[in-house]
Amino acid sequence: MEPIVKLTEITKIYESKVMKRALNRLSFTAMKGEFVAIMGPSGSGKTTLLNMISTTDLPTYGKIQIDGIDPEKLKKNELALFRRRHLGFVFQDIHLLDMLTAEENIVLPLTLDGLPVSEMEKRVANLASKLELQEILTKRPDELSGGQAQRTAIGRALIHQPKIVLADEPTGNLDSKSAKDVLELLSEINEVARTTIIMVTHDPIAASYCDRVLFIKDGEFFNEIYKDERRQTFYQRILNVLSLLGGHHDVSTVRLS
Amino acid sequence: MTFRQFAYRNVVRNRRVYAAFFMASVFSVMVFFLYSMLLFHPTVEDRFIREFAVFGMGIAEIILYIFTVFFLFYSMRAFLQARSKEFGILLHLGMEKRQLNRLIFLETMFIGAASIGVGTTLGYIFSKFFFMIVREIVLLPALPLYLSWEPFALTIGAFLSLFIIISLVAPVFIKSGKVIDLIRGENEEQQEYTYSKFRGFLGVFLLLFSYTLAMFTSNTIVIRLFILLPPIVLLGTYYFFTDSVPLFYQKLRTFRKIYWKNYRLISISSGIIRLRENANMFFIVTIVSTIAFLSVGTLASLTSFASQYRAMNPLGLVYVSDMENVEEEKHITQLETELTEEEIGYSLTKLQVLQQHSSFSNSTVSILNVADVNRLAADLDDLAIELKQGEALFLPPSNSSFENLNERFVVTDLEESNVTVAIDGAYPYQLFPAYSVGRNAIVLNAVDYQRVQLSMVNRSPSYFNYYAFHIPEWQSTKDIGLSIQDTIVESFLIESNAGLSYAFDNPGLSYSIIRMTFSLLLFIGLLLAGVFFLATGSFIYFQLYTTLDQDKKKFDVLRRLGLTEQEMKKIINRQLIPQFFFPWGVALLHSSFAFLSLQVIWDALAEISIVKELTIVLIGFTCMQLLYFYLIRWRYLVHIRATD
Numbered sequence: 006m007e008p009i010v011k012l013t014e015i016t017k018i019y020e021s022k023v024m025k026r027a028l029n030r031l032s033f034t035a036m037k038g039e040f041v042a043i044m045g046p047s048g049s050g051k052t053t054l055l056n057m058i059s060t061t062d063l064p065t066y067g068k069i070q071i072d073g074i075d076p077e078k079l080k081k082n083e084l085a086l087f088r089r090r091h092l093g094f095v096f097q098d099i100h101l102l103d104m105l106t107a108e109e110n111i112v113l114p115l116t117l118d119g120l121p122v123s124e125m126e127k128r129v130a131n132l133a134s135k136l137e138l139q140e141i142l143t144k145r146p147d148e149l150s151g152g153q154a155q156r157t158a159i160g161r162a163l164i165h166q167p168k169i170v171l172a173d174e175p176t177g178n179l180d181s182k183s184a185k186d187v188l189e190l191l192s193e194i195n196e197v198a199r200t201t202i203i204m205v206t207h208d209p210i211a212a213s214y215c216d217r218v219l220f221i222k223d224g225e226f227f228n229e230i231y232k233d234e235r236r237q238t239f240y241q242r243i244l245n246v247l248s249l250l251g252g253h254h255d256v257s258t259v260r261l262s
Numbered sequence: 263m264t265f266r267q268f269a270y271r272n273v274v275r276n277r278r279v280y281a282a283f284f285m286a287s288v289f290s291v292m293v294f295f296l297y298s299m300l301l302f303h304p305t306v307e308d309r310f311i312r313e314f315a316v317f318g319m320g321i322a323e324i325i326l327y328i329f330t331v332f333f334l335f336y337s338m339r340a341f342l343q344a345r346s347k348e349f350g351i352l353l354h355l356g357m358e359k360r361q362l363n364r365l366i367f368l369e370t371m372f373i374g375a376a377s378i379g380v381g382t383t384l385g386y387i388f389s390k391f392f393f394m395i396v397r398e399i400v401l402l403p404a405l406p407l408y409l410s411w412e413p414f415a416l417t418i419g420a421f422l423s424l425f426i427i428i429s430l431v432a433p434v435f436i437k438s439g440k441v442i443d444l445i446r447g448e449n450e451e452q453q454e455y456t457y458s459k460f461r462g463f464l465g466v467f468l469l470l471f472s473y474t475l476a477m478f479t480s481n482t483i484v485i486r487l488f489i490l491l492p493p494i495v496l497l498g499t500y501y502f503f504t505d506s507v508p509l510f511y512q513k514l515r516t517f518r519k520i521y522w523k524n525y526r527l528i529s530i531s532s533g534i535i536r537l538r539e540n541a542n543m544f545f546i547v548t549i550v551s552t553i554a555f556l557s558v559g560t561l562a563s564l565t566s567f568a569s570q571y572r573a574m575n576p577l578g579l580v581y582v583s584d585m586e587n588v589e590e591e592k593h594i595t596q597l598e599t600e601l602t603e604e605e606i607g608y609s610l611t612k613l614q615v616l617q618q619h620s621s622f623s624n625s626t627v628s629i630l631n632v633a634d635v636n637r638l639a640a641d642l643d644d645l646a647i648e649l650k651q652g653e654a655l656f657l658p659p660s661n662s663s664f665e666n667l668n669e670r671f672v673v674t675d676l677e678e679s680n681v682t683v684a685i686d687g688a689y690p691y692q693l694f695p696a697y698s699v700g701r702n703a704i705v706l707n708a709v710d711y712q713r714v715q716l717s718m719v720n721r722s723p724s725y726f727n728y729y730a731f732h733i734p735e736w737q738s739t740k741d742i743g744l745s746i747q748d749t750i751v752e753s754f755l756i757e758s759n760a761g762l763s764y765a766f767d768n769p770g771l772s773y774s775i776i777r778m779t780f781s782l783l784l785f786i787g788l789l790l791a792g793v794f795f796l797a798t799g800s801f802i803y804f805q806l807y808t809t810l811d812q813d814k815k816k817f818d819v820l821r822r823l824g825l826t827e828q829e830m831k832k833i834i835n836r837q838l839i840p841q842f843f844f845p846w847g848v849a850l851l852h853s854s855f856a857f858l859s860l861q862v863i864w865d866a867l868a869e870i871s872i873v874k875e876l877t878i879v880l881i882g883f884t885c886m887q888l889l890y891f892y893l894i895r896w897r898y899l900v901h902i903r904a905t906d
Contacts, residue, residue, distance in 0.1 A: 061822055082826045089824025100819040104531040109522075114823055116527045122518045161823075 008070075009169060009201050010035040010058055015067035017053055017224075027053040028064070028224040037168075038199035040192060042212035043219050044243070046250065050224040051205045052173060058203060059092060059171050060084050072168055089114050093162030093200075097174035099154045101146040101161075107153075108133075108142040111160040118165070132160050136190065152183025159190060163200075170194070172204040176211050188214045209247060213240040220246055265361070269368035279344075279807060283337050284377055286800045290330045290793050291381025291421055292388070297323050297786075298413035299389045300396060322786045326793060327420060329550075333797045334428050336543075338370070339435040340804035347811075349436055363433040370432060374425030382417055395785065462509035465501025468494050476855040484862050495852060499548055502848070503541040508534060525829050528820070529836035536837060540805055544845040547798045551849035551883075554791040556856055559879050561784035571776065574661075575695045575769035576642060578608060578733025579742060582698070584726050587763035593746055594729060600742050601731075608733045611638040615699060616714055617724040622674035628700040629676070630657060631711040635693065641732040644691040649707040656688040657703035660696040664688050678724075679717035681710055695767065699728065739770035747771070795883070799890045802841055806898055817902055834899060842891045850880065 010033070017028040028050045035041050045051050056062035057069060060076040069076055072091055076084055101110045111132065112125045133139045136156050146154055155175060162170050172191065176184035192214050195202050204215065212218045213236050220227040228246050232239045263271075273280060297319040342349075352362060390407045472495045479487055511534045515521050521530055537544070579597065583590040594610075601608050613634040620627040635657075636646040649655065656667040667688035675682050689705050706714070718724065733739060746766045753762050806813075817830060825833075861873075 059822065082828070085821070085824045085826040085829075087824070088822070092824070094822055096819070100815075102528070102531070102816060102819070104535045105527065109527060109531065112522060113527060116522050116524060117823075117825065117829070119524055122522050125522060126518075 006036040006038070008034045009037045009039075009072055010203065011068075011070040012054075012057065012064075013068040015054075015057060015064045015069065017050075017057070017062070018065045026224060028057075030067075031221065031224065031226055033219060033226075035169075035201055035203055038195070038201055039217065040195040040202045040215045041204070041217050041219060042215040043203065043205045043221065044207070044209075044212055044247070044250075045221040045227070049221050051221065053224075054221070055171055055173055055203065055205050058169075059094065060088055089117055090165060091168050093165070093167035093170040095155070095158055095162050095170065095172040095175045097177035099146075099151075099158050099178070101149075101154055101158055103146055106143050106145055107138065107149065107157045107160075110146065110157055111138075111142075111164050113161060114165045128164055129160075132164060136160050150183070151179045152186055155179060155183065155187050156190065159187070159194075163194065166198075167200070169201045169203065172202060172206075174206055174208075175204065176206070176208055184208075184211065209240055209243045212243050218243055218246075220250055222250055265364070266368060269365050270372055272365070273369050273372045279341070280373060282800045282803045283341070284373060286333065286337075286793075286796045287330075287373070287377035288381045288384065289796050290326060290333070291378055291417060292385040293789050293793055294323060294326050294330075294420065295382050295385030295413060295417040296389060296392045296789070297326070298416045299385070299392070301416075302410060302412040303393075304408060304410070318782055318786050322790055325790060327424075329793065329797070330421075331424060331428075332546075333800075334424065335431075336546075336801060337804050338428055338432045340808050342366070342432060342435045344804075344808040344810070346436065359433075362436070366433050366436075367429040370425060370429030374421070374429070378418055378421045378425070381421075382414060385417070396782070457505040457508040457512075459505075459509060461501045462505035465498050465504075465506040468498030469502060472498060473851075473855045476859045479859045479862055484859055487859060496549065499848065499852070500545050503537070503544045503548070503845075507537055507541075511537065525825070525833050525836075529833050532816075532833075532837055533840060536841060539809070540841065543801055543805060547801060547845040548849045548852070550794050550798055551846055552852045552856075554794045555849060555853035555880065555883065557787045558784070558791050559853060559857060560860065561780065561787045571769070571773050572736070573692070575736075575773075576692055577695060577730050578736040578739055578770065579729075579731035580695060580698060580765075580767040580769075581729040581731075581743075581746075582726060582765040582767075583729070584763040585723065589764065590727065593743075593764065593766075596746070597731070597743050601733075601739075604738070604742065606733060606735055606738055606742070608731050609641045611641065611730045611732070613638070613728040613730065614715075615703075615726050615728050616711070616718065617726075618676040618678050618714060620674045620702070621677055622672050623702060625702060626700075627676070628657075628703040629711065629714060630699070630703060630705045631708055632705050633708045633711075635689070635705050638693050638730055638732070639691055642691070642693060644693070647689065647705070649705065651707050651709050652683055653707055654683040654685040654710070655705045656685055657694075657699060657705050658688050658692075659699070659701050659703070661692055664690070676714060678721060679714040681713050681717075683710060694730070695769065698767070733770075736770050737773065739768055740774050742770075743768055795886060795890075799894065803894055803897075805841070806838075806894070810898075810901055814902055830902075831899070834895070834902065838891065838895050838898065842887060842894075846887055853880075 012031065012033040014030045014032055015028050016026070016030055019025045019027055031050070031054065033054065043051050043054060053062065057064055058071060060071065063069075063077055074087060076087075079087065101107075102113070105113065108129055111129055115125050115128070129142070133142060136159065138153075138156060138160060141149060141153050141157070146157070149157065155178075159175075162172075170191075175191070176187055179187060188211055191202055191204070194200050202215075204211070206212055213232075215232065217229065217231050219229050227250060230239075230242055230246060233242075277284075301316055301319045301323070349362060352365075353359070357365075393407065472491050475487060475491065511530065514530060515534075521527060581593060581597065583593075598610070611634065613630055616629040617626055618629055619625070632647060632649045632655075639646060647655070656670070658664040658667050668690075670685070670687075672685045673682065674685065683704070683706065685704055743766055746764075747768060750762060750766060817825075820830070
């Protein structure tokens with residue numbers, strides 16, 4: 006398998022009144038079609054790392070390669086175009102646009118690229134049946150439940166058939182049932198469409214759905230574990246690493262079925 | 263840190279937020295103070311001017327005050343809503359509602375006191391300048407700067423009470439919901455905007471209906487329209503913003519070919535949101551701008567009336583004496599003496615205007631001698647006209663009737679004298695003020711004129727003497743013939759129906775009064791329009807500010823999803839342009855149609871065109887609006903781009 010995301014010795018320093026080293030010589034590689042979770046205590050640099058991968062932030066030192074491009078060499082505009090064509094985003098706060106209906110939210114990335122309406126409608130119909138969104142397409146975000154809203158957001162992240170989907174705590178605001186639905190959905194997408202998914206999470210259950218979990222602490226690499234035959238044991242191993250990692254965790258009390 | 267210090271720091275550290283509010287308040291305080299300075303000026307002695315100025319300024323002050331009340335209430339509400347998160351935190355930390363009210367009271371009073379202080383100071387600094395302008399306009403002797411407690415007391419009293427009332431009422435605007443809602447900054451439920459199709463169509467229909475009426479109005483119904491139309495337009499405008507426009511947008515949403523294209527998806531849908539939130543504000547801004555346009559436009563058109571006054575009054579002084587007038591000699595001598603004393607050059611032409619009964623029109627016709635007319639024409643640098651015996655010309659009563667009369671050919675008998683003349687066309691020059699010789703007048707060949715004159719010797723003669731003073735420096739005749747003018751005013755006041763056997767017209771004097779009145783009104787109007795203008799701009803700014811946080815979040819998401827900088831700018835343009843120019847464009851449309859009907863009135867009254875003045879006024883407003891738009895867009899973009 007070839008790597009699709011490759012970060013080499015990334016260092017990010019935020020300089021304001023107080024200087025802060027968010028990432029320190031961190032290297033990270035994700036293979037094509039891999040489902041990776043990034044875990045770590047609050048302030049460990051998870052979100053900074055995700056921002057680097059999503060090209061919205063550039064490292065102070067180090068090299069980044071995402072799907073064959075180097076974000077540092079591209080102009081701001083080209084980066085925006087790259088994001089809208091090749092990356093999909095899922096946020097903790099879901100961030101659907103209030104003024105648009107669910108359907109309009111989903112097609113948003115496509116309209117920006119000026120696709121013909123018939124093509125857009127075809128893709129929405131296709132996705133809607135996959136994500137079970139048919140009934141809620143004409144509803145507005147504030148009429149949706151948390152799970153429905155996140156499924157819509159996933160629809161938005163997938164509509165342009167991106168190579169990489171970046172998820173920042175996608176289950177953070179959901180109840181356990183909806184969280185399970187969303188995670189199963191993500192792993193299904195990963196398996197069927199071979200879409201690379203990189204997910205930042207606090208939740209060991211969410212992480213146990215992945216192929217691999219990367220742990221970082223204070224902006225540095227801490228550990229890395231791969232999934233095994235059973236999710237139950239993988240979950241247990243994640244918990245073990247987390248307890249080694251220390252720091253503060255909202256370890257979920259929900260039992261796995 | 264005491265509580266007062268806390269309130270003070272809140273204001274000072276939020277100064278960027280408060281800047282527009284502060285500026286608009288300072289400006290209204292300043293203008294109010296300037297008006298008051300003139301209102302209480304001790305050296306304005308001329309009774310008429312004084313009364314007029316006091317009246318004008320008084321009205322302006324009342325309008326300004328009422329407007330400021332609305333303005334402050336509206337801005338205050340926008341502010342407090344924008345700061346609900348901050349208030350939520352304060353309440354969460356255990357601040358009592360009573361203390362919060364006190365905080366708001368103190369903050370408002372700080373701003374109020376500051377704007378009153380700065381406003382009056384600036385006002386006092388500029389009052390000398392203001393007096394100079396007013397003096398130029400009103401043609402008064404110098405207006406010295408004076409220091410008296412009255413204008414200060416009026417301004418400070420008026421605005422202090424205003425700010426106190428507002429700061430007492432303001433806390434009502436804070437939604438007293440749950441603390442948690444305040445902290446989350448959750449605004450009103452984001453529900454679909456409800457509009458009614460019926461009202462939507464009704465709004466458009468009402469507007470179209472009023473426009474049509476205004477466009478095809480005629481002189482006879484225009485006055486009735488002035489009473490009927492404003493309420494219709496008001497209602498139509500309201501429905502237009504609350505229902506018609508959302509209806510239109512919603513329709514647009516169903517056309518996916520148009521709607522699902524590039525960033526239109528975002529700009530159209532957020533356009534709907536903006537409209538929903540701002541329909542009321544758009545309505546207010548539209549009405550305020552319409553009133554501002556209308557007042558300034560009307561006043562400008564009055565000024566245009568003054569500038570065309572000379573063309574309508576080519577003679578310096580006019581004295582008309584009937585047959586039985588015994589004071590004719592005395593008055594003419596008096597006028598000539600006064601003109602000589604004032605060293606004003608003049609030439610006097612006496613025309614005897616005979617009156618006969620015309621067989622053609624079956625009414626009285628005034629008859630002038632072509633020789634007399636030619637003498638007067640020579641004074642006014644117009645060419646002499648030759649008439650053969652039996653020929654005659656119409657003397658048009660006004661400029662506009664020339665075209666019509668010039669094409670007519672009439673043969674008529676002058677019944678009393680049995681003279682037959684062929685009237686062919688009209689006399690081409692405007693020598694007399696409109697209608698001053700009579701509605702029905704003709705110019706006769708000298709021989710014919712004498713025949714008519716001779717025929718009168720036997721019968722009862724019927725004529726009047728028309729004394730035309732040609733005065734090159736016509737504006738300097740303000741003080742000529744005042745005593746004659748007074749006798750006319752007197753007889754008018756006691757309504758002696760016997761009537762005077764003479765008439766006197768001094769265009770120079772009338773002009774100076776008209777000019778002064780209109781210029782003063784225009785000046786007052788422009789100052790008011792300035793306040794309106796600043797305030798409407800600030801409304802928009804506050805409205806933007808209240809939704810700034812939401813907008814910022816929205817654009818952060820969009821940027822992440824791959825929206826380019828240019829696209830963002832375009833979306834923001836499409837959001838801001840309607841906000842700035844939509845209400846304003848509707849106002850422009852409203853006032854244009856209003857002016858169409860106004861032109862009808864002017865046509866009937868004075869035959870002048872107000873198009874030029876209005877175009878200038880409207881272009882001026884457009885330029886200012888553009889400037890304002892760029893200024894505020896710049897600030898907005900800076901805010902949106904700023905990352906915390």
